[in-house]
Amino acid sequence: MFHEFVTGLRRPGRPSGAARGPEQRTRLLNVALVLFARHGIVDTTLGEIAREAGFTPAMMHYVFKMRDQLLDVLIDERFAPLRASLGTPLLGNPDDPIATITQLTQRLVDVAGEYPWFPALWVREMISDSGLLRQPMHERFANASQKASLAAISRWQREGQMNASLVFITLLGITLLPLASSRLWRDEPARCNVGSEEIARHAIALLVHGIGPKQPA
Amino acid sequence: MFHEFVTGLRRPGRPSGAARGPEQRTRLLNVALVLFARHGIVDTTLGEIAREAGFTPAMMHYVFKMRDQLLDVLIDERFAPLRASLGTPLLGNPDDPIATITQLTQRLVDVAGEYPWFPALWVREMISDSGLLRQPMHERFANASQKASLAAISRWQREGQMNASLVFITLLGITLLPLASSRLWRDEPARCNVGSEEIARHAIALLVHGIGPKQPA
Amino acid sequence: MFHEFVTGLRRPGRPSGAARGPEQRTRLLNVALVLFARHGIVDTTLGEIAREAGFTPAMMHYVFKMRDQLLDVLIDERFAPLRASLGTPLLGNPDDPIATITQLTQRLVDVAGEYPWFPALWVREMISDSGLLRQPMHERFANASQKASLAAISRWQREGQMNASLVFITLLGITLLPLASSRLWRDEPARCNVGSEEIARHAIALLVHGIGPKQPA
Amino acid sequence: MFHEFVTGLRRPGRPSGAARGPEQRTRLLNVALVLFARHGIVDTTLGEIAREAGFTPAMMHYVFKMRDQLLDVLIDERFAPLRASLGTPLLGNPDDPIATITQLTQRLVDVAGEYPWFPALWVREMISDSGLLRQPMHERFANASQKASLAAISRWQREGQMNASLVFITLLGITLLPLASSRLWRDEPARCNVGSEEIARHAIALLVHGIGPKQPA
DNA sequence: TATGAATGAGTCTTCATTCAT
């Protein structure tokens, strides 16, 4: 301390004495998640994450040896579990596509409520062609889940005009996309507060009978 | 010219040797558009654009004094016109919302057909919270168009369960999002080639009567 | 210029207007060579080379895309030619080993006179087990040269007590090593100025008849 | 202890659990010596030494307050004693230079056999101009030893063509250099196993009568 | 019109070092 005073130089490597333990890791992951959702993965520097969490960039490397590793950890501990918790997306009651999809819709919105970073991150990094989550997540979930879902859809398809290829992306388009950009209209004047439930309701309504006038019972 | 000879980078079809005046600018804008759509605006370096167009990075600054200016020009000369060409989105036949929206849907898909960079760029940079087009485009089109659209919707809303705030983003979600990520399912096995028309058809069907079984005539 | 004065900030990227042309590359290579010889390859930072040459570190990357490339270029344009100019080391008069080796000795010293970085660099980076030149140079010169030399030695070996494996490294030990560390004794008091010729003379004398008293003719 | 169990890093033969007091220090010094010889002093990180010894980097600072101090300790406890054990290098029988030098040669090789890190480290860090041992070791041994040796040589010099300045470095060049780079030729095909004794024999032979044909008795 | 040469600022990464425990 005296040394600092005299030389005006903090000696290198003095830890700041903040709270410690493995909570730091968790904390950094949380912050990373938020910032990744906000600015995109590639455009978030380790420094930003560190600063936001109250640390120095060097500490990011103390915890995650490499930048890539941060993403790996995030995938392992956050994305994959979340994805897994969605189950095999469209494998519900084979005879009632509407019910199945409705359920999934609700689940998507619920998950988004629980993990606010989910929609933006998913739209950005899973759907976009150059999204950083796409490839890795595909490798983990492609086999089991994907095929089952497609099989389910194919069956339904025969009865309706559903397109196996489109139904899934469309579903995301009416749930995650609005959720991700909810701030889009929130800023505008005369804005009714569009919340998750409203999005869910709207999505389901759309799926069930389009935007036309209410179906007569 | 020597450079072209060596690298073979010149695209066929560009007249060589002729005075090419401001075509360079146009060319750079085109390339920028494509790359911006592919990797995102922030993640595309001026050097990439330059190289892809057969120029040096320095040329980018010769033409667009600053990086930001490239975006400004792009907005002025590409995005705004395109946006303008969509008209006041939901101002069609006041008595037939379905027809109005259907028309818009088709127009969106058509425009996407004409300007392949449109869907990806829009999803990425207009809808996302930190999208670089959002703010500037908003400033230009917020007033006139937006209000009119909302007014139109509000009226319809009373009759159906349409949500004024959600209908627009949802519309994008079932057109531009699938268009933007069409490569997403194209890779998968047993993949039917999902084209624009299919997306349009699917979107309209969804809007008109949901994914349920075909309505009895 | 005005801007600088007012803001106190040099705007980024202002080139310093120094002499230009491909001489810079040559200059940087020269400086690199000297510093590599002085501090070792790994321990010379690009910044040191740049500063010594009157540039910024960033310019090193302008010229040599990667650090490794600097070494590659150096090998191609400096080390390999030098090595090549030594010819097949021990392929002289098959009947007169002494003459052959004497000649090589002289050549080594001559080359060291022409390229002052040669001895230190060779001892450090070619002979040492973790020397950075060893592997790459080996790949280029192992086949042709090496085998011929060894063959030559083997023959001589039968007549004298020369050890094929040792003669070469020993030769370096009595030429390049003294040359490399000539500053070692130059600092000492009462030091006669040991120059190249002296080293050559001494090495040859040692090879011819050891350090014993002068042979009677 | 837990760490050891998990990583399996503990070398066999080290008594565990017993009070190990200052052995840690010894152990760290040993490891440092080996790694310094292998990669050079500057290029060996404290972390590498620590890990190789089964400790954490922080432990290095616990034991050697500063990096420089590690070197100081090494010099005091390893290099200086070793150097001292070589005695005043060339102060043997004043009337028989050959015998004196031969003896020293043998001693060098013997020491190298006992301390495998010796040759490489010496070549790297004592002889090279920027070697980290040069300056400090010089300060300790310059006065006494050096002068005596030179005096001895000067006398011999008058009778033969020995060069006082060169004889010492040359001697190192034909002993330590081959020893240091013995892996150099060990890889090559048709390789006789060049061991220490061979190097000693070869060096002495060279000193006594050069590489020429065996002297007639 | 267009480019080559050069640079400042910023990011990622490593490492010695510190401190509380």
Next chain:
DNA sequence: CATGAATGAAGACTCATTCAT
């Protein structure tokens, strides 16, 4: 005795930007 947590400084590399030609 020994470590985990944390950091400052420095190096490699990228990129937008500048200027002279």
